[in-house]
Amino acid sequence: MQSKMTAIIPVRAGSTRLKNKNIAPFAGTTLLEYKINQLKKVPEVDAILVSSDSDMMLDLARSAGVLTHKRAPEYCDEKSKTFGEVVAHICSYCEGENILWATCTSPLVTPKLYSEAIAVYYRDVPAKGDSLASFEMIKRFLWDEKGPVNYELGIKHVPSQQLPPLYIVTDGILIAPRRKMIEWNYFHGRNPVRFIMDKRSSIDIDDGLDLLCARAWLHAEEDETDIYPFSKGRI
Numbered sequence: 001m002q003s004k005m006t007a008i009i010p011v012r013a014g015s016t017r018l019k020n021k022n023i024a025p026f027a028g029t030t031l032l033e034y035k036i037n038q039l040k041k042v043p044e045v046d047a048i049l050v051s052s053d054s055d056m057m058l059d060l061a062r063s064a065g066v067l068t069h070k071r072a073p074e075y076c077d078e079k080s081k082t083f084g085e086v087v088a089h090i091c092s093y094c095e096g097e098n099i100l101w102a103t104c105t106s107p108l109v110t111p112k113l114y115s116e117a118i119a120v121y122y123r124d125v126p127a128k129g130d131s132l133a134s135f136e137m138i139k140r141f142l143w144d145e146k147g148p149v150n151y152e153l154g155i156k157h158v159p160s161q162q163l164p165p166l167y168i169v170t171d172g173i174l175i176a177p178r179r180k181m182i183e184w185n186y187f188h189g190r191n192p193v194r195f196i197m198d199k200r201s202s203i204d205i206d207d208g209l210d211l212l213c214a215r216a217w218l219h220a221e222e223d224e225t226d227i228y229p230f231s232k233g234r235i
Helices: 031-040 055-063 083-093 111-128 178-184 208-217
Strands: 005-010 047-052 067-070 098-101 131-138 166-177 192-197
Touching (some): 005 083, 031 047, 031 055, 031 111, 047 055, 047 083, 055 067, 098 111, 098 178, 111 131, 111 166, 111 192, 166 178, 166 192
Parallel strands (some): 005 047, 005 098, 131 192
Antiparallel strands (some): 098 166, 131 166
């Protein structure tokens, strides 16, 4: 029998780059409510908890029929407590053997993707890792302050398709045992099973441009022939 899975949606009132981004309008509702509705469609999730310092966001969560956790200001100002302390604090409040950390700023992570990731977590983590985290694989020409880091200039230059893959942690899906999140002061361990998502599903809203992209991609089909209709002479 699989152990209980609690989904946590962490939100706070303060946002430096996009004001009130957690309740920004999205798909006829707000990002927070949209994420709650997505998680309600994931049969493997037993409970949903919204953790926030904002009474308005907590009221939205209660109206949606999910659990709430009122965080003290020091766990939301990004100064008084470290990020790790915030993770441990929230996980210490809730119940459930496993935690799905689900940010509402990743609105294109679908219920189907959550279900697939949870299945991979239960199947692979006991033998292959300590947690599960979503990643986007990239093949781009990258530099640091010293120059290229994953390719060579000149005659040894290769097409991007031949570059070694690199990975971005998307923060869209993060799953681990609740007690381990508390122990680690983090939402995944040092050996996470990598759940690879595409560029569309991996979008994380950090600023206004990200929000516009997410809205534009919301109804875009994953089939590239629908995204690029000219590819089959439809324009």
